[in-house]
Amino acid sequence: MADIKTGDIIPMQTISVQGESSNVNSIPFGYRLSDSNFKVWSKMMEVHASGLGKQGYLTGKIPAVDEDDPGYVKWSTEDAIVRGWLLKTMEPHLLGLFIDLPTAKDIWESVTQMFYDGSDESQYYELRCKATRTRQDGRQINLYFTELKSVWQDLDRRRPLRMVCGADLKTRKEELAKDRVYDFLAGLDGVFDQVRSEILRMKPIPGIEECFNLVRRESQRLVTMMGTKATMTAPPMAMATKAPGSRPPSNGSSRSFRTHEDIDKDKLHCNHCNGTRHTEETCFEIHG
Structure with missing residues (x-):
């Protein structure tokens, strides 16, 4: 069988775990952690772990349990599942750096320290x-x-x-x-x-x-x-018409120098304040 190359798709495999969803032990996505894709890999891992209620094993919010504690078997099983997600989605040359770490939290923190830039x-x-x-x-x-x-x-x-x-x-x-x-x-x-x-x-x-x-x-x-x-x-043009001391055109017609907007405003009348050049819709006394 040919060796898996960098970036190859990982086949999705499901291992049934008693009392858990059939998806809990599946690999969360289809490419491996490399030297250059930590940011995307870590985000996708967080989403996958959160969706299955296991992010606490990454962050330590679900603390380790003593071996003589009644809940140790359940905690150890779930932590191993999360460790499996982390290790199965690494390039072979990276796998050896983290495989001996005891918990998912240890692996997660070590990977983060190594690749965070x-x-x-x-x-x-x-x-x-x-x-x-x-x-x-x-x-x-x-x-x-x-x-x-x-x-x-x-x-x-x-x-x-x-x-x-x-x-x-x-x-x-x-x-x-x-x-x-x-x-x-x-x-x-x-x-x-x-x-x-x-x-x-x-x-x-x-x-x-x-x-x-x-x-x-x-x-x-x-x-x-x-x-x-x-x-x-x-x-x-509007600035020119309102500038102090501006002179009309040589033909003496000041109205020809005004903009169409000014001419249109001359026709407006406000029934509220009895003012000109505006209407009730834009009256300052009404709207401020």
Whole structure:
């Protein structure tokens, strides 16, 4: 029979164990642990063990049982099953390094120490950089905020808070929330300088969701009062028409220099405040 080469598919074999599912002793997936695939292999092993309620044998949350304990036979059998998963899914040149270790936890920890390359730290660092460098850059507020929230969620998944003391945990959460408010405000476009300053003067500084709502309302107000787009970047022609001291075209017709948007606004009337150039749907007295 030909030797199995690196990356060959492992045939799925099932060994019946009394009192367990017929799948409990099957190999969890179809390729072996090599020198370069630890990250994928370990994730798939965790999923397989969790699905069968055996992850505690990897992490040590299901502790070893003394030989004279009534539960030793059951624990020893299940630990051997998990050890089998680990050892059967290794390349032959790696198998000899771990086969003599006594428990699944010992094998799991030894493999992790051998192959862990710090990639999680590198990814966490990249996410931290992205959280501080992300900018609005003319986008709508909700798109900018959604991108930041996605980065924060990835950070939380990679490094959850593990403090035991309730007071310390609360303090750390408050500090983290304030840092995210600073990241959000720092990335806003310059048109929001005023609302940014107002938020920073508040005591205490509001949470990130409230800050987002304050900035969003300011964005809507600017759209209504200034006629700019939701990105807060006025078109060049509109800026030219509103610049102080701007001169009309040489033919003397100032109306020909106005945008169609300005001309259309002249026809609007608000029945609520009796104002012009807007309607009740965008009235500042109603909507703020």
